[in-house]
Amino acid sequence: MKTDTIFYRLFQSFPSIFFELLEQPPESANAYQFSSVEVKQLSFRIDGVFLPLENAPETPIYFAEVQFQPDKTFYSRFFAEIFLYLDKTELTNDWRGVVIYPTRNTEATDTRQYRELLNSGRVRRIYLDELGSTGQSIGIETVKLVVEPEETAANKARQLIEQARQEVSDEAQKRELLQLIETIIIYKFTQKSREEIQAMLGLGDIRQTRVYQEALEEGEIRGKLKTVPYMLSLGATVDQIAEVLNLSVEEVRQAAQQESSN
Template sequence: MKTDKLFYRIFLNQPSLISELLPEIPPDCEFDYSAPVVKEKELRLDGLLTPMDNDDLPLVFLEAQMQKDSDFYSRYFGGIFIYLHQYKVSRHWRGLLILNHRNQDLGSEIPYQDLLNNRVQRLFLSDLLNQENITGNLALLKLIVTPKKQAVSEANKILENAKTQAEFNQKLDLVEAILVNKFPQLTIEEIQKMINLREADITQTRFYQQVLEIGRNEGESNMVIRQLNRRFGNLSTTLEAKVRSLPINQLESLGEALLDFQDITDLENWFMNHEN
């Protein structure tokens, strides 16, 4: 699932990548992204891209599959056709599959050969490893399967090819996310030291902002819990979990409100009043 989210994040941040892989999609096409559940069999479609403001362009059923799965093709096409039936779809559709390599066991292709040949574009990431002159978008996908020893140099090439500061920050955000997924044992600081950040303001990347927000939330929630424990004794596991789940703005609000609490009932009432 981590890899799935990473792929969709790349596609949403680099929408022109869709047009590179599906030439009939204009490079400037905007998509509404969703992950609908097909009710009959509870099959979740990992990615449905719906072109906005142009019904003549096809829906794109996007899915990434890195591991072998002998039920993949049957589940993928089954989900598509159940969706088309359930939602009474009357427009064209295309499939886009991001796969690991050509020998990957994804089940029999025979029942779906016509669809695979005419409706679905398959990109095998291992094919990119032997290609040098590829676009910046494809280079991001190549980085996902690049061996660890070459990953840092490939990451720096991607960053060096950025033409503007905004493009640099956007690609840095994605490069960091890919490397964190590739090197899970390393800290964020160690990842940042691995790549060339001389020209980057890393505080402007979404990756950095997300990490910063997590740190702020954790610090604020720990402080609020300590104050509540001092006033009313140790919180129950349920109440502590509720406090930790609050966004930063509500944690700050609770930190002020608890000064007027008389007993633990006031905390429970506060949660009831802030459920929405």
């Protein structure tokens, strides 16, 4: 399962879930922007970073990593990337590291070289199979679906879909959450077709509603706007981008201006 992609998509769409995993108020996400960062001088990228919206010394940077495969060299790479990033930027914020494992058995057993950092309180290790079983938010329950046993995953997904229908009022967010739940199940049941998955989860009916279709269209437009900065960096003009993405020139300009102000 492409777990890192799922988690980064989850944090991009619902950053509050990350802070719920840390047992912090979901509102903490309002002070952050989740993105990937690149150190151009060294040609490396860190995919999961929560950067404070304002450069306030009391607000830490969070470096998030999803690790679902055993890797003896993981911590050497993880800490090296963090310190190189801090060295090459002008940020003065404190920092925290967060590593998400499916179980403790996935983590490397020999961590002697990094025990001071791991025990310092700077690094939080989260084991999904040890999260509480009751009273969790729909976001946390969606995260736990990743490690749900196959024999109970479909039933759990249907419960989450029904919970999303009842609790999530924003139609665009509801659509994104339903797609994430479906994606997790698709990766779990690779032998089934998308149509079989949709029938198993009962998603066919909701996708035919006018509200869902409108939310889908809105999400597609947002996805197109996110590609504008990249296309500009390749040398495309505003008019060319508008034509290729089937957007108005004004929409492209606004997306470019928003990126430059970040």
